[in-house]
Amino acid sequence: MKKHRYIPMTEQDQSDMLATIGAESVKDLFSDIPESIQYKGTLPMSEALSEAELLKHMSELAERNANFEQYPSFLGAGIYDHHIPVVINHMISRSEFYTAYTPYQPEISQGELQAIFEFQSYICELTDMKVANASMYDGATALAEAAALASGATRRKRIVVSKTVHPEAREILHTTAHGLNLEVVEVGISNGVTNLDELQTAINDETAAVLIQSPNFFGCIEDVRSIEPLVHEKKALLTLSVNPLSLGLLESPGKLGADIVVGDAQPLGIPAALGGPTCGFFAVTEKLMRRIPGRIVGQTTDTDGKRGFVLTLQAREQHIRREKATSNICSNQALLALCASIYMSTMGKSGIQEVAQLNLNKSHYAAQQFSKDSKLAFDAPFFNEFVVKLPEGSNVEEVNSKLIEKGYIGGFNLGKSYPELEGHMLLAVTERRTKDEIDGFIRELEDCI
Amino acid sequence: MIPEKKLIFELSKPGRVAYSLPESDVPEVDLKDVIPESMMRSKPAELPEVYEVDVIRHYTELSRRNFGIDNGFYPLGSCTMKYNPKINEDTARFPGFAKIHPHQPEESIQGALELLYTLQNDLAALTGMDQVTLQPAAGAHGEWTGLMMIRAYHESRGEKRSKVIVPDSSHGTNPASATTAGYETITIKSDERGLVDLDGLREAVGDDTAALMLTNPNTLGLFEQEIEEIAAIVHEAGGLLYYDGANSNAIMGITRPGDMGFDVVHLNLHKTMSTPHGGGGPGAGPVGVKSKLIPFLPKPIVSKYEDGTYYWDYDRPQSIGRVKAYYGNFGILVRAYTYMRTYGPDGLRRVSEVAVINANYMMHRLAPYFEVAYPGVCKHEFVLSGRKLKQYGVRTLDVAKRLLDFGYHPPTIYFPLNVEECIMIEPTETESKETLDDFIDTMIQIAKEAEENPELVINAPYDTVVKRLDETTAARKPVLNCTCG
Numbered sequence: 001m002k003k004h005r006y007i008p009m010t011e012q013d014q015s016d017m018l019a020t021i022g023a024e025s026v027k028d029l030f031s032d033i034p035e036s037i038q039y040k041g042t043l044p045m046s047e048a049l050s051e052a053e054l055l056k057h058m059s060e061l062a063e064r065n066a067n068f069e070q071y072p073s074f075l076g077a078g079i080y081d082h083h084i085p086v087v088i089n090h091m092i093s094r095s096e097f098y099t100a101y102t103p104y105q106p107e108i109s110q111g112e113l114q115a116i117f118e119f120q121s122y123i124c125e126l127t128d129m130k131v132a133n134a135s136m137y138d139g140a141t142a143l144a145e146a147a148a149l150a151s152g153a154t155r156r157k158r159i160v161v162s163k164t165v166h167p168e169a170r171e172i173l174h175t176t177a178h179g180l181n182l183e184v185v186e187v188g189i190s191n192g193v194t195n196l197d198e199l200q201t202a203i204n205d206e207t208a209a210v211l212i213q214s215p216n217f218f219g220c221i222e223d224v225r226s227i228e229p230l231v232h233e234k235k236a237l238l239t240l241s242v243n244p245l246s247l248g249l250l251e252s253p254g255k256l257g258a259d260i261v262v263g264d265a266q267p268l269g270i271p272a273a274l275g276g277p278t279c280g281f282f283a284v285t286e287k288l289m290r291r292i293p294g295r296i297v298g299q300t301t302d303t304d305g306k307r308g309f310v311l312t313l314q315a316r317e318q319h320i321r322r323e324k325a326t327s328n329i330c331s332n333q334a335l336l337a338l339c340a341s342i343y344m345s346t347m348g349k350s351g352i353q354e355v356a357q358l359n360l361n362k363s364h365y366a367a368q369q370f371s372k373d374s375k376l377a378f379d380a381p382f383f384n385e386f387v388v389k390l391p392e393g394s395n396v397e398e399v400n401s402k403l404i405e406k407g408y409i410g411g412f413n414l415g416k417s418y419p420e421l422e423g424h425m426l427l428a429v430t431e432r433r434t435k436d437e438i439d440g441f442i443r444e445l446e447d448c449i
Numbered sequence: 450m451i452p453e454k455k456l457i458f459e460l461s462k463p464g465r466v467a468y469s470l471p472e473s474d475v476p477e478v479d480l481k482d483v484i485p486e487s488m489m490r491s492k493p494a495e496l497p498e499v500y501e502v503d504v505i506r507h508y509t510e511l512s513r514r515n516f517g518i519d520n521g522f523y524p525l526g527s528c529t530m531k532y533n534p535k536i537n538e539d540t541a542r543f544p545g546f547a548k549i550h551p552h553q554p555e556e557s558i559q560g561a562l563e564l565l566y567t568l569q570n571d572l573a574a575l576t577g578m579d580q581v582t583l584q585p586a587a588g589a590h591g592e593w594t595g596l597m598m599i600r601a602y603h604e605s606r607g608e609k610r611s612k613v614i615v616p617d618s619s620h621g622t623n624p625a626s627a628t629t630a631g632y633e634t635i636t637i638k639s640d641e642r643g644l645v646d647l648d649g650l651r652e653a654v655g656d657d658t659a660a661l662m663l664t665n666p667n668t669l670g671l672f673e674q675e676i677e678e679i680a681a682i683v684h685e686a687g688g689l690l691y692y693d694g695a696n697s698n699a700i701m702g703i704t705r706p707g708d709m710g711f712d713v714v715h716l717n718l719h720k721t722m723s724t725p726h727g728g729g730g731p732g733a734g735p736v737g738v739k740s741k742l743i744p745f746l747p748k749p750i751v752s753k754y755e756d757g758t759y760y761w762d763y764d765r766p767q768s769i770g771r772v773k774a775y776y777g778n779f780g781i782l783v784r785a786y787t788y789m790r791t792y793g794p795d796g797l798r799r800v801s802e803v804a805v806i807n808a809n810y811m812m813h814r815l816a817p818y819f820e821v822a823y824p825g826v827c828k829h830e831f832v833l834s835g836r837k838l839k840q841y842g843v844r845t846l847d848v849a850k851r852l853l854d855f856g857y858h859p860p861t862i863y864f865p866l867n868v869e870e871c872i873m874i875e876p877t878e879t880e881s882k883e884t885l886d887d888f889i890d891t892m893i894q895i896a897k898e899a900e901e902n903p904e905l906v907i908n909a910p911y912d913t914v915v916k917r918l919d920e921t922t923a924a925r926k927p928v929l930n931c932t933c934g
Contacts, residue, residue, distance in 0.1 A: 006531075006878075007800070007803055008881035009806065009878070009881070013882045017806055017882060020813055021806075021809045021810055021813050022813070029802075029809055030805070032672040032674050033674070039577075039705055044794075045789070047790075048795070049790050049793075054540075054791060055540070057790070058540040058783075058787060061563060061564050062540075064545070065546070066553060066558070067545050067547075068544075068548040069548060078774065079551060079552075085469075091509070094509065094512035095517050095518075096512040096516065098517065099517030099518040099725050100516060100517040100518075100728045101523070101530060101858075102730075103515075103728065107853055107910050107913035108514075108913055109514075109515055109728075110454070111510075114456070115511050117929075117931070118456060120929055121458065121930035121932075122496070125494050125930075135729075137590060138586070138774045140773070141586070171770050172770070172774070175597060175771060178770075179629055179630045180631060223488075248490070249480060249489065250484075251490050272549060272551075273541075273547050274546070274558070275550070275774060276777055276780065277586070277779075299923070300922055302919070303917050304450065306916075309918075310918050310920050310923050312920065312924050313924055314924070318622050319621040323625060323627060323628045325621070325628070328589045328590075328593055330621075331586075331730040332587075332731075334727050334728040334729030335728060336730075342508060344496050345457050345503075345507070348466060348496045348498045348499065349496045349497070350498070351467075357473075357480075358471075358473055360478050400554050404553075404554050409550060413552075435475050
């Protein structure tokens with residue numbers, strides 16, 4: 001019997017336990033599996049490695065990836081290289097947090113339950129909404145869930161979405177809509193923002209929700225104040241997808257009249273990690289409270305009258321309602337919600353404004369440095385991302401490959417998702433980028449086009 | 450009495466900071482110059498103002514009010530609460546994995562792509578499937594992804610099939626996922642053995658059957674011995690078989706869903722592959738399919754060129770589309786890959802053997818004190834009924850609460866729904882005989898307490914930071930945030 005460091009069963013244990021069970025061999029315990037489907041032999045899988053060998057192997061794989069420490073990144077498109085305060089990793093590495101399951105037993109899960117309650121409070125405070133849940137898989141799936149909620153709440157089937165919404169979020173929306181038999185109508189772009197005339201035409205009496213992202217995929221800030229009346233006039237629900245960090249400076253979705261607010265908390269202290277795990281957030285008006293998907297924590301008291309927290313409003317959820325649940329979500333992204341909470345605790349009232357201001361400074365500085373033939377594609381106001389039109393005939397993919405060789409991670413190739421924007425690059429400039437890095441990057445970028 | 454824990458918002462004092470930001474090395478932008486006033490925040494978000502020590506003490510204290518696997522035995526049935534190895538946490542934090550962007554040029558993330566490619570293949574081998582997607586973020590997400598592929602498959606054949614069949618012992622996510630994939634759910638009863646009732650299944654299937662969703666071993670911890678016949682019944686009706694992989698910890702290297710006749714499989718890497726649950730997530734729910742469903746996999750998947758380099762394969766015209774932004778919960782996939790390389794194929798088989806020995810041992814030792822719902826051989830978990838204690842006024846919930854006083858996380862209770870006063874125990878392979886014996890002795894003691902001094906059990910727990918909480922008021926008059934701002 002090969003020994004393993006995670007398995008305590010000795011040969012003696014095994015024979016004692018089998019004797020208690022009344023089995024002669026381990027095989028007896030699998031006698032209920034028909035011989036015909038028992039697997040014979042060894043599975044054709046990667047072999048086992050010792051701890052030292054495995055660390056070496058994993059290091060070698062990791063070193064073949066260009067990481068942000070060595071390659072200053074100007075890539076955003078939903079995943080950003082922000083500074084992550086060191087306290088976050090220390091706190092989420094407390095194994096009482098990360099090795100716990102969903103807090104089904106509240107008496108021994110008050111830490112996680114309070115942390116979620118605080119996360120919900122943070123999201124409500126940042127968005128000016130009344131109710132937030134414990135988290136979703138990511139911002140993109142949260143947007144699709146918002147469409148599903150709106151359809152249920154309005155008993156309508158038409159979803160209107162702007163093409164300025166993240167292309168991957170729209171792809172998920174289409175997949176989801178096919179499942180739920182919803183109709184999705186996409187609205188075009190005008191100077192980097194949603195075309196309002198087209199939007200107005202698209203919203204009709206069958207429209208359940210209008211989905212807008214601001215700052216949108218191009219980094220531009222949408223004119224939500226003009227959009228809101230178009231949506232509510234037809235009694236549809238206004239769903240805003242927002243970058244939470246931008247809310248340090250930009251008007252809150254609640255004040256702008258949103259009914260549902262979603263987004264991805266990745267900018268709030270969550271590593272990029274090839275795009276996941278991140279943390280979706282989901283907030284609604286009080287009216288929609290009992291339709292919200294996912295876990296929710298509520299405050300209550302114990303038998304001594306002491307404040308405590310529990311999972312609540314569970315009559316919405318799959319384990320109670322089964323096929324009638326508001327969503328099928330079960331596992332969420334609790335540990336990343338904890339990251340976001342610790343980030344917001346660390347940044348506090350002034351830090352969230354200052355970091356947003358730094359992003360604004362850096363991105364606007366960068367946008368002004370382009371000389372030669374590259375220019376800003378749109379003149380709508382932006383936060384920390386903007387679109388540059390490279391000179392005619394530029395191949396963004398090739399440019400990015402050259403930039404990697406020069407030690408930089410270039411911007412998102414918009415032609416990949418918007419054929420009409422071939423030769424356009426979406427650049428993100430966060431507080432992590434120094435003036436030297438920005439200058440160096442633009443020099444190299446202009447050199448290789 | 451242990452005092453109430455303050456909220457972080459209640460620690461706030463204007464003027465304190467816990468952050469350190471650089472001075473701007475570029476010109477300060479006046480907001481008014483670049484953004485119309487109507488778009489600017491009119492009132493700042495009232496986030497707490499604390500200093501770094503407050504943050505550390507606050508979250509440290511919260512962690513002390515939480516119970517994880519590292520704190521003790523966690524026999525939560527169907528959740529596979531095994532040890533979460535520390536090396537997994539270290540590798541996932543390597544800068545080459547944690548600080549990379551999904552849209553970087555492919556040549557700059559070859560290590561990550563190789564890892565994903567290998568994991569796809571290893572999971573396919575483990576489950577007996579032909580191809581795997583790593584996109585889904587959790588088990589339920591995998592279920593929905595799988596059902597959407599099943600739907601696309603039927604649609605591609607010009608067939609309209611509207612119903613998904615699930616047993617009454619199935620996880621709640623199964624019917625909920627069926628609904629989100631646009632299907633009607635048919636629930637069939639389990640027979641007296643706790644297994645799928647073949648006659649009931651024969652009656653339920655028809656030319657409207659899209660799929661049967663099954664967990665095997667099922668949520669009672671029993672292997673569906675007639676699985677080949679079940680598969681034949683569903684396939685003959687033109688339906689497909691969906692495998693809910695929540696209970697895969699029982700069968701690794703022993704039998705494979707693909708060989709049982711399943712067409713689609715999801716695995717919960719946060720169960721079987723030891724990735725931490727994080728207090729509710731993140732998970733990862735990869736989905737494997739047989740060859741006839743490969744065209745419908747979400748895009749992209751990771752493929753390999755002949756020259757040995759890896760790439761995102763988007764050229765999949767029949768794909769159901771995308772189910773998750775970017776490429777799934779990569780950080781979790783790194784942990785799962787690390788875990789699988791810790792064991793290799795023989796080690797994973799040993800994992801399942803030990804998990805099953807542990808469960809059978811516990812079941813046999815507890816049988817004289819708690820009714821075993823379905824006697825016989827179990828797999829990685831088993832189900833007891835606490836109904837014998839009802840005569841003393843003690844319910845399963847009370848037994849669970851009493852366990853808290855002894856430092857255990859209780860088993861899953863009141864699930865599956867088809868067993869009265871249900872107690873579902875899953876020990877996993879990473880617990881020692883001594884741990885199991887101590888837990889068993891405690892359960893026996895609680896059974897005695899229930900008989901001799903039921904009040905002691907009914908009023909438990911005594912040693913926790915809060916006592917039983919008023920869940921009714923929480924739901925009737927919801928207080929869902931502190932509205933501190």
